[in-house]
Amino acid sequence: SNELTQPPSVSVSPGQTISITCSGDKLGDKYAGWYQQKPGQSPVLVIFQNTRRPSGIPERFSGYNSGNTATLTISGTQHMDEADYYCQAWDSSIVVFGGGTKLTVL
Amino acid sequence: QVQLQESGPGLVKPSETLSLTCTVSGGSIRSYYWSWIRQPPGKGLEWLGYIFYTGGSNSNPSLKSRVTISEDTAKNQISLKLTSVTAADTAVYYCARVEFYGDFHFDLWGQGTLVTVSS
Numbered sequence: 493s494n495e496l497t498q499p500p501s502v503s504v505s506p507g508q509t510i511s512i513t514c515s516g517d518k519l520g521d522k523y524a525g526w527y528q529q530k531p532g533q534s535p536v537l538v539i540f541q542n543t544r545r546p547s548g549i550p551e552r553f554s555g556y557n558s559g560n561t562a563t564l565t566i567s568g569t570q571h572m573d574e575a576d577y578y579c580q581a582w583d584s585s586i587v588v589f590g591g592g593t594k595l596t597v598l
Numbered sequence: 599q600v601q602l603q604e605s606g607p608g609l610v611k612p613s614e615t616l617s618l619t620c621t622v623s624g625g626s627i628r629s630y631y632w633s634w635i636r637q638p639p640g641k642g643l644e645w646l647g648y649i650f651y652t653g654g655s656n657s658n659p660s661l662k663s664r665v666t667i668s669e670d671t672a673k674n675q676i677s678l679k680l681t682s683v684t685a686a687d688t689a690v691y692y693c694a695r696v697e698f699y700g701d702f703h704f705d706l707w708g709q710g711t712l713v714t715v716s717s
Contacts, residue, residue, distance in 0.1 A: 523701030582702035
């Protein structure tokens, strides 16, 4: 199966660290990417190739992928980080997205 | 810088064909793969397919028989056709540029265009 599973929602207090998980069969054997989407906007790539940040993405965003789980971690979370986050992988020429996680910054 | 702009009818009747165009400005389509992705209102992202300018392409198995993605290098455009649409095809449709360096990710997205399927 190439389904990716994310928690529907997570919450965090400003300044704290939050991790969002993405689970899939042998996901660690593939590359994972992460996208941030704010209301009414297009998704923005924040992590690719498991751990790499595109130019312009703050250092507080980091990624890790091992086993069956990829993780996006936001350190020192800010109110501006409140958004939906989607994981994505590529396997056997097929692209799969996770269902998305709504991050609330309390 | 490179910009993507989706265009096409905002309303399509059930059973008809949805046709959208993505115009790429500021760069050539020849250098990258390109994808279409959609998002039903209030729901998550669904990948539809990709194309490379040489004609190599692939599409989501769940939609494969209905999806056609093509390119026009002279106009620097990518096109999407989705046949036999139903209300379930109502979504914001995005075109996106693919970076394909061992992995496959979308580094640039258009603003998206809402297509509603209704009679």
